Amino acid sequence: MVKNIISIVGLGKLGASMAAAIADRGFPVIGVDVSKNAIDNLNAGKAPVEETNLQEYIDKNRSRLSATFSHHDAVLNSEITFVIVPTPSDEKGAFSIKYAASAFRAIGQALKDKEEYHTIVLTSTVLPGATRFGLLPILERESGKTCGKDFGLCYSPEFIALGSVIHDFLNPDFLLVGEYDTKSGDILERYYSKIMENNPPCKRMSIENAELAKISLNSYVTMKITFANILTELCEKIPGGDIDVVTDAIGLDKRIGRKYLTGGLGFGGPCFPRDNVALSYLASSLGVRNEIAEATDRFNRSIPERFANRLKQLIRPNSTVAILGLSYKPFSCVVEESQGIFLAKALSMHNHIVVGFDPLANKMAKIALKDDIQIKNSVKDCLDQADVVLITTPDPAFAALKLKDFQNGKPEVLVVDFWRVLNKELSGKPGVRYIPVGHGDEITVTKNTLETMWEDNVRL
Numbered sequence: 001m002v003k004n005i006i007s008i009v010g011l012g013k014l015g016a017s018m019a020a021a022i023a024d025r026g027f028p029v030i031g032v033d034v035s036k037n038a039i040d041n042l043n044a045g046k047a048p049v050e051e052t053n054l055q056e057y058i059d060k061n062r063s064r065l066s067a068t069f070s071h072h073d074a075v076l077n078s079e080i081t082f083v084i085v086p087t088p089s090d091e092k093g094a095f096s097i098k099y100a101a102s103a104f105r106a107i108g109q110a111l112k113d114k115e116e117y118h119t120i121v122l123t124s125t126v127l128p129g130a131t132r133f134g135l136l137p138i139l140e141r142e143s144g145k146t147c148g149k150d151f152g153l154c155y156s157p158e159f160i161a162l163g164s165v166i167h168d169f170l171n172p173d174f175l176l177v178g179e180y181d182t183k184s185g186d187i188l189e190r191y192y193s194k195i196m197e198n199n200p201p202c203k204r205m206s207i208e209n210a211e212l213a214k215i216s217l218n219s220y221v222t223m224k225i226t227f228a229n230i231l232t233e234l235c236e237k238i239p240g241g242d243i244d245v246v247t248d249a250i251g252l253d254k255r256i257g258r259k260y261l262t263g264g265l266g267f268g269g270p271c272f273p274r275d276n277v278a279l280s281y282l283a284s285s286l287g288v289r290n291e292i293a294e295a296t297d298r299f300n301r302s303i304p305e306r307f308a309n310r311l312k313q314l315i316r317p318n319s320t321v322a323i324l325g326l327s328y329k330p331f332s333c334v335v336e337e338s339q340g341i342f343l344a345k346a347l348s349m350h351n352h353i354v355v356g357f358d359p360l361a362n363k364m365a366k367i368a369l370k371d372d373i374q375i376k377n378s379v380k381d382c383l384d385q386a387d388v389v390l391i392t393t394p395d396p397a398f399a400a401l402k403l404k405d406f407q408n409g410k411p412e413v414l415v416v417d418f419w420r421v422l423n424k425e426l427s428g429k430p431g432v433r434y435i436p437v438g439h440g441d442e443i444t445v446t447k448n449t450l451e452t453m454w455e456d457n458v459r460l
């Protein structure tokens with residue numbers, strides 16, 4: 001009777017989009033949350049969170065979407081339950097499973113009253129061991145039932161980016177299925193084969209291998225971003241250095257690839273930084289050396305303060321610095337671990353007047369930065385009074401700016417463009433001093449250093 005009905009526990013940034021995407025593929029979806037707001041919104045046909053196309057997907061699929069506080073009703077009226085609740089980082093850098101444990105308790109109590117077999121899939125990011133040793137015992141204790149006989153269990157995280165969650169969920173590069181047993185994995189793979197739009201390969205494995213694969217993938221990507229950022233700094237010290245020339249070339253090598261290899265500012269957001277820290281924690285707990293993840297994290301966190309120090313040599317104290325881009329990436333209102341936010345804090349500590357604007361993240365930035373920044377209503381309001389402009393995200397709104405937008409009556413405005421989106425428009429133009437980050441144009445000092453490195457050879 002409940003065949004092909006899916007329940008989703010946690011209607012947040014990932015869960016709400018998954019619910020709408022799955023409904024769009026024809027499955028009835030019952031959403032569960034502890035937040036009245038999330039439930040009322042979904043039941044009223046409103047997106048509980050901001051996400052690209054989410055409202056359209058909800059509009060199209062209202063008849064297949066419902067939401068409830070009751071884990072019990074959701075489990076009894078569905079065949080499979082995805083759990084996508086927060087797993088915040090704790091003080092050691094590990095992922096806390098307290099919200100997942102609470103959800104699993106409620107699901108376990110519902111399983112006690114369910115006669116049919118049910119499958120539970122944990123989607124939240126957790127560390128190896130958390131599903132089998134932290135959460136499965138809760139299900140068995142609360143239900144009085146046995147995993148593998150009465151119910152199935154998988155760990156199956158998604159690889160999505162905020163701003164393209166629905167597209168990424170429906171079109172993944174691959175599916176990662178950690179299965180308690182073959183039956184659990186078969187059921188999940190069958191669902192995925194009907195939900196995904198691009199027929200992706202499905203990698204099935206033990207739950208612990210899948211838990212490790214999820215965080216190691218994110219950690220690898222951040223290592224790649226950081227490598228590009230180190231090359232960016234090297235390019236600035238080399239006569240004629242150009243980060244894009246270098247990464248465009250090495251990105252052609254199939255072993256490397258061009259994605260996530262653009263030098264600019266560091267990575268941020270709710271996943272990348274914490275997954276790296278968690279992998280370091282896991283390694284040290286298991287007595288494994290993992291200097292790579294630690295160094296990646298250290299380098300990334302050092303960027304804003306090092307930049308603030310560098311800026312000290314270029315501008316007077318008390319200058320007005322405008323930051324264009326406060327979210328951690330374009331098209332996002334999320335400011336968690338955003339480099340724009342960290343820069344604003346660092347520059348405010350260095351006694352500059354900081355003003356800022358972001359197309360979507362102004363409200364969240366105001367909460368995060370309080371008195372460290374004056375949030376402006378438009379790019380123009382920001383640029384009007386700026387001595388220095390920092391372009392911290394490659395947002396198309398910033399890439400479309402023209403020279404005249406920067407000419408505010410001051411003799412010279414310093415523009416630091418971390419993503420080089422205005423290179424053509426501003427390079428060598430009057431009234432601005434344009435610094436495209438990752439270009440080695442002003443290199444007198446370094447050129448001398450490079451020359452002395454080779455003078456012994458020249459003398460021979």
Ligand SMILES: NC(=O)c1ccc[n+]([C@@H]2O[C@H](COP(=O)([O-])OP(=O)(O)OC[C@H]3O[C@@H](n4cnc5c(N)ncnc54)[C@H](O)[C@@H]3O)[C@@H](O)[C@H]2O)c1
Nearest residue numbers: 010011012013014033034035084085086087099103124125
């Ligand atoms: N957001 C991302 O980009 C992303 C990407 C990949 C993985 N993840 C992982 O997915 C998980 C969820 O992330 P998110 O960003 O969607 O979180 P979120 O905070 O946006 O949403 C979580 C939702 O779960 C609800 N919730 C909490 N406890 C609950 C319970 N016991 N029962 C029912 N609902 C409950 C909350 O009210 C909230 O609506 C995390 O583990 C995260 O690491 C997130």
